[in-house]
Amino acid sequence: MRSSKTFVWLSLFAILALGTQAAFADINWIQRGISNTFDGAQDVYAADFDGDGDNDALSVASFSGVVGWFENVNGDGATWALQTIDGAYPSGQCVFAADLDGDGDMDALASSYSYDNISWWENVNGDGLSWTLHTLTDTFDGANCVRAADLDGDGDKDILGVASSADQITWWENVNGDGSLFTETLVLGINGARVAEAYDMDNDGDLDILASAQGIIWLENVDGDGLSWTTHDVNLDFDYASSLSPGDMDGDGDIDIASAADYITDDITWWENNDGAGTDWTERTINDFFDEAISVYATDVDGDNDLDIIGASRYGDDVTWWENELGDASLWTEWNIDASFSDARAVHAADFDNDGNIDIVGAARNSDMVKAWISRPEPPIVIDITPQLNPTIVSQGGIFFYDLMIDYNIVLPTFGTIWTEVILPNGNTFGPMFYVNFFFTPDMQITVTNIMQQVPAMAPPGEYDWVLSAGPNQNMALGTDSFPFTIVAAQAVNGSANQWTSDGEDKILAAVNEETIVETGTTLPGEFALSAAYPNPFNAMTTLNISLPEASQLNVTVFNTNGQQVAELANGSYTAGTHELSFNANNLASGLYFVRAAVPGKLNQMQKVMLVR
Numbered sequence: 111m112r113s114s115k116t117f118v119w120l121s122l123f124a125i126l127a128l129g130t131q132a133a134f135a136d137i138n139w140i141q142r143g144i145s146n147t148f149d150g151a152q153d154v155y156a157a158d159f160d161g162d163g164d165n166d167a168l169s170v171a172s173f174s175g176v177v178g179w180f181e182n183v184n185g186d187g188a189t190w191a192l193q194t195i196d197g198a199y200p201s202g203q204c205v206f207a208a209d210l211d212g213d214g215d216m217d218a219l220a221s222s223y224s225y226d227n228i229s230w231w232e233n234v235n236g237d238g239l240s241w242t243l244h245t246l247t248d249t250f251d252g253a254n255c256v257r258a259a260d261l262d263g264d265g266d267k268d269i270l271g272v273a274s275s276a277d278q279i280t281w282w283e284n285v286n287g288d289g290s291l292f293t294e295t296l297v298l299g300i301n302g303a304r305v306a307e308a309y310d311m312d313n314d315g316d317l318d319i320l321a322s323a324q325g326i327i328w329l330e331n332v333d334g335d336g337l338s339w340t341t342h343d344v345n346l347d348f349d350y351a352s353s354l355s356p357g358d359m360d361g362d363g364d365i366d367i368a369s370a371a372d373y374i375t376d377d378i379t380w381w382e383n384n385d386g387a388g389t390d391w392t393e394r395t396i397n398d399f400f401d402e403a404i405s406v407y408a409t410d411v412d413g414d415n416d417l418d419i420i421g422a423s424r425y426g427d428d429v430t431w432w433e434n435e436l437g438d439a440s441l442w443t444e445w446n447i448d449a450s451f452s453d454a455r456a457v458h459a460a461d462f463d464n465d466g467n468i469d470i471v472g473a474a475r476n477s478d479m480v481k482a483w484i485s486r487p488e489p490p491i492v493i494d495i496t497p498q499l500n501p502t503i504v505s506q507g508g509i510f511f512y513d514l515m516i517d518y519n520i521v522l523p524t525f526g527t528i529w530t531e532v533i534l535p536n537g538n539t540f541g542p543m544f545y546v547n548f549f550f551t552p553d554m555q556i557t558v559t560n561i562m563q564q565v566p567a568m569a570p571p572g573e574y575d576w577v578l579s580a581g582p583n584q585n586m587a588l589g590t591d592s593f594p595f596t597i598v599a600a601q602a603v604n605g606s607a608n609q610w611t612s613d614g615e616d617k618i619l620a621a622v623n624e625e626t627i628v629e630t631g632t633t634l635p636g637e638f639a640l641s642a643a644y645p646n647p648f649n650a651m652t653t654l655n656i657s658l659p660e661a662s663q664l665n666v667t668v669f670n671t672n673g674q675q676v677a678e679l680a681n682g683s684y685t686a687g688t689h690e691l692s693f694n695a696n697n698l699a700s701g702l703y704f705v706r707a708a709v710p711g712k713l714n715q716m717q718k719v720m721l722v723r
Contacts, residue, residue, distance in 0.1 A: 137412060138486040138519075139447050144190040144471070145480045149174035151473040154480060156460035157207035157216045159193075159238035165460040166238070167471045169480050170202030170220050177202060177220050177231070179238055180480060187462035187469060187484045195231050195241045200224065208258030208267045211289040221253040221271065228253050228271050232289065246292060251276035259308030259317050261336040268292075268336070270319065272306045279303050279321055279329070281336060297329055297339050302349075309356040311342075311365050311388050322351035326369060326381070328388060344381055344391045350374060355408040357417045360439040362386075368419050370403035378403050378421050378432065380439060396442050401426035405456045411468050411485070420470060422454035429457060429472055429483070452477035491550075491589030492517040495578045498560075502595035507567035507607035510595060511560055514618075516580055518554040525718055526550040528580045528618055532610065533592075535572030542584060543610040548622045548642030549717050556621045561614040567607045571599050619644055638662075640707040640715035643693070647720035650696050654717070656680070656689045656707055665708045666691060668719075671701065679705070695721045 145151070150173030156165045164185035170177050177196040183189040201224035210217045215236035221228050227248045234240040247253075252275025258267045266287035271280050278299055282292035297319060304322040311318040316334035321327055325346035332338040350373040359366040364386035371377045378397040384390040397403075402424035411418040416437035422429050429448040435441040453476035462469040463484055470483040498511040516528070526548055531541030543563075563576070574597060579590040622642055641655040656664060664684045668677040676698060679691045693705070700723045707715040 137445075138490050139470075140484040140486060141448065142187050142190070142482040142484055143479070144180050144482055145192060145478070147478055148176070148178075148192075148473075148480050149478050150475050151455070151478055151480050152202055152475050153205045153456045154458050154471050154473040155205050155207050156458050156462070156471055159207070159216050159218075159233065161215055161236050161238075164464055165462050167480060167482070168205050168207055168218055169473055170199070170205045171478075172200075172202045172475065173478075175200035175202070177205065177218065179218065181238070182462055185464055187482050190482075193238055196220075196229075196243060199227075199229070203253065204255050206257050210258060210267050210269075210284065212266055212287050217289070219256050219258060219269065221250075221256040223252055223254055223274070226250050226253055226273070226275075228256050228269065230269070230289070244289065246271075246282060247294070250278075250280070254303075255305045257306060257308055261308060261317050261319075261331065263316055263334045263336075270306055270308055272303050272321070274302075274304055277301050277303050277323075279306055279319065279323070281319075283336065295336060297336075298323070298341065300324060300327075304351065305354060307354050307356060309365065311356065313364065313386070320354050320356050320367065322354060322369075325349065326351055326354065326367065330388075342388050344388075345393060348375070348377075348379070348393070352404050353406045355406050355419075357408040359408065359417050359419075359434065361416055361437050366439070367391075368406050368408040368417075370400070370406035370421055372402040372404050372424060376401050376403055378406060378419065380419070382439070394439065396432050397421075397430075397444065400428070400430070404454065407457055407459055409459045409468055411459070413467060420457050420459060422451070422457045422472060424454055427452045427454060427474075429454060429470065431470075447483050448472075448481070451479065451481065486519070489589055490519050491580045492519070493578060493580060493589045493591040495576070495591045495593060497576075497593050497595065500593075502593065503598060504565050504595060505598055505600035506569055506571070507565065507600055509562055509564050511562055512576070512593070513559045514557070514561065514578060516554075516556040516589070518550050524550050525582060525716070526580060527583055528578065529584050530612070530614065531577045531579070533575035533577060535570065535574065539577075541577075541610075544612050544615045545584065546615050546618045546622070546642075547646050547718070547720075548619070549640060549715070551637075551639050554622075556618065558614070558617045558621050561617055562612060563614065564607055564609070564611040565597055566609055567600070569597050571597050638707075638709050638712045638715065640666075640705065640717055643705065643717060643719045647722045648695075649722055650694065652693050652695075652719055654679075654691050654693065654705060656684070656691060658684055658686050658689070658709070660686045662686075662709045664689075667706050667708075668693060669704045669706065670698075671703075676703065680707075693719070 149171045152172040155168045159166045159179045167180040177199045178194045180190040201222045203223040204221045206219040207216045215233045219230045228246040232242040250273045254274040255272040257270040261268045266284045269282040279297045285291040300323040302324040306321040308317045311328045316331045319329040325348045326344035330340040352372045353370040355368040359380045364383045367381040382392040404424040405422040407420045408417045416434045419432045433443040456473045467485045494515045504510045529542040529545035575592045577592040579587040581588040639657040643652045666680040705717045
């Protein structure tokens with residue numbers, strides 16, 4: 111660890127159900143609850159339904175029979191409002207969006223499995239507020255999947271459907287290009303037909319059909335007009351393929367396939383197009399125990415110009431993405447996004463906050479949830495430590511000085527720790543030298559100068575690294591930085607310098623408290639916050655500060671690890687400003703306790719304190 115300005119970003123555990131930030135690889139995911147009452151949320155698709163330039167989310171509630179789109183109100187993925195398209199569409203299975211009438215706005219499509227129905231709704235005024243129903247068919251037995259694409263190459267959108275009970279793959283030609291007349295053409299009757307995607311699988315300029323039917327097949331659009339089809343097998347033993355997503359996974363210029371298989375196989379797999387013509391395929395398994403893998407979508411999640419894969423696990427209640435590390439699909443790294451998305455059914459991806467990065471939206475049926483995960487490529491914690499002497503050379507028993515800056519890009523407050531370690535000349539890590547427990551708050555920045563570090567007299571001469579890290583705990587660094595220093599032999603060793611002592615802890619705590627304490631005559635706090643307890647760990651007595659931006663009712667209580675209340679520090683009306691509270695634990699046993707501060711209409715603030723006797 112010889113380089114300075116190094117960032118390490120790992121998982122930050124969720125502390126709240128919605129709006130929680132987590133960090134995976136070099137992406138932080140901010141959970142945004144779109145709805146938790148969309149009864150039987152079955153499928154989801156991203157498109158701009160109101161023509162305001164940002165992406166919204168289309169979904170179908172299979173239990174309540176609602177087809178609706180959720181308006182991305184401010185264009186940042188934070189606030190959503192349901193706009194109902196149809197409130198009487200039971201057993202909805204699949205949704206899609208396309209401009210079917212050629213008027214420049216997004217229309218909506220859906221299929222109903224139990225009612226054998228495929229319908230589309232015309233976005234009358236282009237603002238997503240007025241819709242006209244058009245029923246394509248109500249005799250499509252077990253309508254399971256619907257898509258829209260130009261299958262005959264005439265410049266308008268046609269409709270592609272899969273009927274699982276009828277074992278059919280069918281498309282309807284948009285005869286006049288305005289959605290006023292559709293004619294049906296059977297592509298293939300095949301057992302096990304389940305899902306289909308329209309894609310140019312052979313790179314000949316027209317759209318073919320990729321399908322799940324007794325394994326995975328693709329149907330070549332021979333003349334480009336959708337009237338003649340040739341079947342090509344990808345793999346007929348890959349049973350129960352629930353989702354397919356074509357794309358160039360290995361960056362060689364031809365079309366590969368990402369797939370999810372539920373029931374027996376539980377696989378997330380990609381299929382390599384060996385000859386580029388789609389006649390020779392090799393299966394490459396990414397994860398063979400992704401429990402009930404129900405949905406897959408290939409897209410460039412991390413913005414490095416190669417295709418990654420997003421997946422949803424139905425029984426695992428899981429949304430995960432796999433990073434295409436080298437861009438050639440030879441190495442995949444798995445990053446969990448959400449492990450509590452109960453009965454996940456579908457995922458899709460789009461940019462919901464207009465920052466140029468890919469975000470994710472999902473539907474979960476039994477939990478009635480539609481949720482978005484907004485990506486934040488910047489690290490949650492940025493640390494910059496700078497030695498005052500460069501190079502830093504110190505004698506045995508001597509001292510060196512450094513400055514630090516810590517910038518917290520978190521969304522919600524959470525517990526945190528800052529700690530230091532040293533990398534010894536033999537490569538081993540020793541420490542922590544000191545650590546500071548406190549409460550991270552959004553947009554907090556800590557700057558500390560002239561931190562003094564004592565070097566032990568018995569430290570052997572050699573090359574060292576000084577490391578400062580921050581995160582939820584000492585096993586999880588969300589940010590770290592380091593600089594090298596050299597210890598040289600001293601002519602007269604100070605025998606009293608027998609450990610790595612520092613004044614850094616007090617300086618950092620003082621800087622943290624400056625972020626929340628309001629002095630008389632200064633500006634009132636901008637938000638409700640509970641500062642870090644000091645001291646912590648403590649013996650019998652510790653102090654906390656509560657910041658109130660306005661006069662409020664305030665309740666501050668202390669709980670043990672069994673959830674029992676052991677103390678009440680505040681309960682009543684408090685003026686705006688910062689209030690100091692003391693926690694006297696004389697009558698309590700040593701151990702971990704939780705301080706909770708509550709204000710009506712605000713998210714509760716929590717903090718851990720450790721009583722040590």
